[in-house]
Amino acid sequence: MLEDHTPASAWPATYPTGYAVVDVETTGLARDDRIVSAGVYQLDALGRVEDHWYTLVNPERDPGPVWIHGLTAGVLKDAPLFKDISDELSARLADRVLVAHNAAFDWSMLAREYARAERIAPVRQRLCTIALSKELGLPLPNHKLESLAAHFGVVQERAHHALDDARVLAEAFRPSLAAAAGGGVRLPLLECRPLTEWSEPPATPRIGRQPSYGGPSSWRPARKRPACPYPNPGRYEPGGRLVQGMRIAFSGDTSTERDLLEDRATEAGLHVATSLSRLTSLLVTNDPESGTSKTVKARQFGTPVVDEAAFGQLLQDVAPAPGG
Structure with missing residues (x-):
């Protein structure tokens, strides 16, 4: 983990007291796609790692771009369903700001999974590290995670593996957070509103079968x-x-x-x-x-x-x- 030298006494009192750095791998990018794995790094108020956690998730459908996340139908077949890991995940997220790279995507995927499970994610705010890098004016060639990691000298070992991506982001987030605190920068925090209007589309394809795109689903009618x-x-x-x-x-x-x-x-x-x-x-x-x-x-x-x-x-x- 990279070190920073911002004393706790100089930390803005309005900053959050804890963070959950999250990465999810999915079957795709559409509203009906599912999570296949999730990684969470819990950080304290200063961005220091407290714990980490990882799980596979059976998406109950074809796993999608295996060439990206490497998780085949065979690997995911015996993985727990999202509803079965939701309590553990909730414990990791509760009372923390969700941090992700392109946080709108990770939050929307989580919100939909919770809605399917007829539960509500215990997340009230999120912070996108892309938005934070813009607030800090970091000289990045683009807003890819690998560019943010390279800027802070963080070595990425397994790209598109949820736990390693969460680790990389956690290591890059700590100095970003310290720079923001040291400069009195307002954190780009956004509200997270649960989705409650999910209705399951007919004939949702199960894992091991090709997905069917014959009928639309409805998140918000x-x-x-x-x-x-x-x-x-x-x-x-x-x-x-x-x-x-x-x-x-x-x-x-x-x-x-x-x-x-x-x-x-x-x-x-x-x-x-x-x-x-x-x-x-x-x-x-x-x-x-x-x-x-x-x-x-x-x-x-x-x-x-x-x-x-x-x-x-x-x-x-x-x-x-x-x-x-």
């Missing part, structure tokens, strides 16, 4: 979003509060699943817009220089822009509509 009941009060004023009725547009990838993020905005009384116009109050994007049509129009119209983390903070204190 397709529905028309209700109209915003409040008039648009105008543009968001940087440094101020969001106001109910403001028109919010999103552009690019988000760490939180887009539909969940839009749900939160709608529940707060905001108008989620599918396009950007002169009436748009605010654009939410993690990449304002991406050159998408929305970011280009935002620059043309002078529409305020914030990133996802800042938007999450603004959602916690939305002002009521005038006269509402």
